[in-house]
Amino acid sequence: MAVRRNRLTNRTLTRRDFLKVAGAGAAGAATLGAAGCGSFTNTITQMPEEYLPSGGSRMNVVLVLIDSLRKDHVGAYGSKVAKTPNLDAVAKDSLRFTRSYPESIPSIPARRGIHTGIRTFPFKNWERWYSEDVGLWGWQPIPRDQTTLAEILSEEGFYNLFVTDTLHQFRPFYDFHRGFHAFHFVRGQERDFFRPQTAESKKKIEEALIGGPNGSHAEEIMLQYYANTLGREREEDWFAPQVFLKGMEFLEAAQQGQPFFLTVDVYDPHEPWDPPEKYTKMYSDGYGGPEPITSSSGRSDWMTEAQLERMRALYAGEVSMMDHWLGNFMQKAEELGLMENTMFVFLSDHGHAFGEHGYAGKVVTALYPELTDTVFMIKHPQGKSAGKTSDFFVSTHDVTPTILGALGIEPPSPLQGQDLTPLLDGGETEEARPYFTAGYHDHVWARDDRYAMFARYDGAEAKLFDLENDPKMDKNVSSGNPGVAKKMFTDYVIKDAGGPLPSY
Numbered sequence: 001m002a003v004r005r006n007r008l009t010n011r012t013l014t015r016r017d018f019l020k021v022a023g024a025g026a027a028g029a030a031t032l033g034a035a036g037c038g039s040f041t042n043t044i045t046q047m048p049e050e051y052l053p054s055g056g057s058r059m060n061v062v063l064v065l066i067d068s069l070r071k072d073h074v075g076a077y078g079s080k081v082a083k084t085p086n087l088d089a090v091a092k093d094s095l096r097f098t099r100s101y102p103e104s105i106p107s108i109p110a111r112r113g114i115h116t117g118i119r120t121f122p123f124k125n126w127e128r129w130y131s132e133d134v135g136l137w138g139w140q141p142i143p144r145d146q147t148t149l150a151e152i153l154s155e156e157g158f159y160n161l162f163v164t165d166t167l168h169q170f171r172p173f174y175d176f177h178r179g180f181h182a183f184h185f186v187r188g189q190e191r192d193f194f195r196p197q198t199a200e201s202k203k204k205i206e207e208a209l210i211g212g213p214n215g216s217h218a219e220e221i222m223l224q225y226y227a228n229t230l231g232r233e234r235e236e237d238w239f240a241p242q243v244f245l246k247g248m249e250f251l252e253a254a255q256q257g258q259p260f261f262l263t264v265d266v267y268d269p270h271e272p273w274d275p276p277e278k279y280t281k282m283y284s285d286g287y288g289g290p291e292p293i294t295s296s297s298g299r300s301d302w303m304t305e306a307q308l309e310r311m312r313a314l315y316a317g318e319v320s321m322m323d324h325w326l327g328n329f330m331q332k333a334e335e336l337g338l339m340e341n342t343m344f345v346f347l348s349d350h351g352h353a354f355g356e357h358g359y360a361g362k363v364v365t366a367l368y369p370e371l372t373d374t375v376f377m378i379k380h381p382q383g384k385s386a387g388k389t390s391d392f393f394v395s396t397h398d399v400t401p402t403i404l405g406a407l408g409i410e411p412p413s414p415l416q417g418q419d420l421t422p423l424l425d426g427g428e429t430e431e432a433r434p435y436f437t438a439g440y441h442d443h444v445w446a447r448d449d450r451y452a453m454f455a456r457y458d459g460a461e462a463k464l465f466d467l468e469n470d471p472k473m474d475k476n477v478s479s480g481n482p483g484v485a486k487k488m489f490t491d492y493v494i495k496d497a498g499g500p501l502p503s504y
Helices: 015-022 085-093 107-118 147-155 199-207 215-229 237-253 304-335 397-409 485-499
Strands: 060-066 096-098 159-164 183-184 258-266 342-348 357-360 376-379 435-440 443-448 451-457 463-466
Touching: 015 159, 085 096, 085 215, 085 304, 085 342, 085 376, 107 147, 107 397, 147 258, 147 397, 159 237, 183 397, 199 215, 215 304, 237 304, 342 357, 342 397, 342 463, 443 485, 451 485, 463 485
Parallel strands: 060 258, 060 342, 159 183, 159 258
Antiparallel strands: 096 376, 342 376, 435 443, 443 451, 451 463
16 A cells, blocks of 8 residues: 655744744753753743644654663653663653563564564464574565565655664664665674674683583674674763764754654663673662673573672663763753754663563563563643543554654555554543563463463463552462453453464
């Protein structure tokens, strides 16, 4: 089906015109220091109807995707662990969703949903593309018959930009940059074959704590990572700063070609966790021994409690470093006068375990809140629902329909995610969501208002948790509630999958 065209590039509303029409002076812009904790306020909160963003015209969109960010490590979500003043400032001006979960885990399956509005779960027609690929169900390129958000917006006259250090998107044929007019790949994360290993880089492996059920794989990653990061000196050499600095550069360029769509996809706080020392000292001091800067994705009992505590501190340091540079990025957007006509969407794709429930990493058999509970916030230029919360079940595949809905653009074919913009206006979505389901490789997850359940793809090995009395999911109550887990698997998982799940 052809995309409805609505080219409006020549009708862009400049900041000067915007302020003139709205009767506001430039002096009203609020500022926030690079590491501040103020509010990224909208200078204009009321505009004449004719200048309200509509029909995919004058409103720009910035999508900020933060990999591996746990909800319970963000102050706005009640964190007492990590310091996130800039995300907290964003929350004050945003509608914050309290029940956000990825429809598919981990990085690539989640991003397929984000960029298309189509669920990756239940992982139909999955195939491993090449021997070096990650062997997780659903981990493959965006199907060619699925149109991406960037492709749709390109047809609508938007100028699309993309900056990321999430290396997996640039595997051969993965094509996640489809529809973007300019994209920048910050090289060197994890096992990106960026620089050759040397005697000097290989020696650094002695500094890392390597072990556990997947120790050999962890060592393989770290040998390459140390080669990639050898010679870092300034904080700006770390990955999150590089991504946000490039994002700021793209903002300046995009300001001249509005409307624009910018995706900033930052891999940190994904492992390896090695923030500059000043961030680590915020959470840990006096530790001696090899650094647990990566996990083996399995049982955590091979590590001491001191090592787990250090790992948590390193992760929290990465979170705060990312947050600091997010603050710089938002400050730049404000300085460029983009707050008045730009919608920001912030979300994470999944979390990470640090010894909770006996696991460390992203373990398919341990779908607990530390892995599944994510961040999702929408900051509208008109301040819609700013500072409010919603307990509607939201997910990664809601991003595309929500952005299109906010712009008044109809997708070329039906999407499976929901347009969340009615919630910004205090209304209701088109369809109710009394429950939600997700998939991670050969395991499935489901929850409603009362229970959470995860099991194998065929319903075996099910675990059930009473969220009303046990929100952290510490006690499996399946034996005392016969039939509940089975009913959730049948009525929720199988229903959403449209039948029995595929097995590979």
